[in-house]
Amino acid sequence: MLPFRRFWNQLQQILVAEPTTPADSSDTPAPKADATVWDVLKVRYILRNKISRPLPEELVDIILDSAEYWASAEVEMSQGERIVHKDRDQVILKTVPLCYDRASLASSSVPTPLPHRGKYPCRKIIFHISSHDQGGSGNRPRENMYEGSWTWFDTEVIRAAHLKNMYKDDKEQEVLENEGGQVARHFGPENPKLLPRGDKLQSNKAHVSKLQEHHIVWHYLDNVSPDSPEAEEVERMQGRGSLTLDGRGVRELEVGDSIAVWARARFPWWLNRVARARVQIYWAI
Structure with a gap:
């Protein structure tokens, strides 16, 4: 079984430290129930480049689909x-x-x-x-x-x-x-x-x-x-x-x-x- 919990724990720590929208604003955006295109792209980038052991593209696809982290x-x-x-x-x-x-x-x-x-x-x-x-x-x-x-x-x-x-x-x-x-x-x-x-x-x-x-x-x-x-x-x-x-x-x-x-x-x-x-x-x- 893939260690999804470990990946998501690392991801949450990074997302807390970094903004999730491209706009420059002093206001904190309200949380959204569904991910935006930008949200998904950001998470893909993090999983491929910024966690302690970056993941291959195929595994990133599996993780995002398993979490149903999709644009809508x-x-x-x-x-x-x-x-x-x-x-x-x-x-x-x-x-x-x-x-x-x-x-x-x-x-x-x-x-x-x-x-x-x-x-x-x-x-x-x-x-x-x-x-x-x-x-x-x-x-x-x-x-x-x-x-x-x-x-x-x-x-x-x-x-x-x-x-x-x-x-x-x-x-x-x-x-x-x-x-x-x-x-x-x-x-x-x-x-x-x-x-x-x-x-x-x-x-x-x-x-x-x-x-x-x-x-x-x-x-x-x-x-x-x-x-x-x-x-x-x-x-x-x-x-x-x-x-x-x-x-x-x-x-x-x-x-x-x-x-x-x-x-x-x-x-x-x-x-x-x-x-x-x-x-x-x-x-x-």
Whole structure:
């Protein structure tokens, strides 16, 4: 077993003695829950150069991944509550393209990616969604609260989103067809988006008007087989898609890709009411 405790003890001593941000300021910065790009670069430099026995690059990678010391970016849904009606699916948010800064994408036709490690640097994605459907059954508890739920959330990967002019004049642009739900669409029986499937992100509990807090974590080390009893239990008890539990959605995300979160509703009188949504993406440096 690698002596991580010894490495981190040395690292903490060095970090206490040295600033962790590049800015010159007499004010002490407030502590942050997540590391910045600069934080990770600083720690990499320390582990490679400033501890008593500097470490090889490969071991530094292992330590940072084991500690989940990754850079991150966060996006929140704007415009307040969204109400998604039958067949008027909406994109409630799109993440900033992986390993890119929104400001640089808006100001440069040839944006430069942020530091990252490898073609597939994504390590974790956390989705926070507060939502519910239209209610209507007295909110009585049932064995499977997600059975017969026709309001749910899907994800769509926008490949090479950093080349699609997503930002202009400090405003996010639509890059997917009908992503605002302006036009009601007809979903026939052969359309894969007619009903929630195994690749769904999350369903709302059916006929429950109380706001639900969905916290979904995708990790690059996830390895739950979609056809396993465990995946079936997660889908039944948590409302997640069984196909999203094997980590591929994280491992296959490339630099420049963005994730769109769709809110969907089907059949007359069904509503998907979304109060808040937030996504955090973590990548290795």
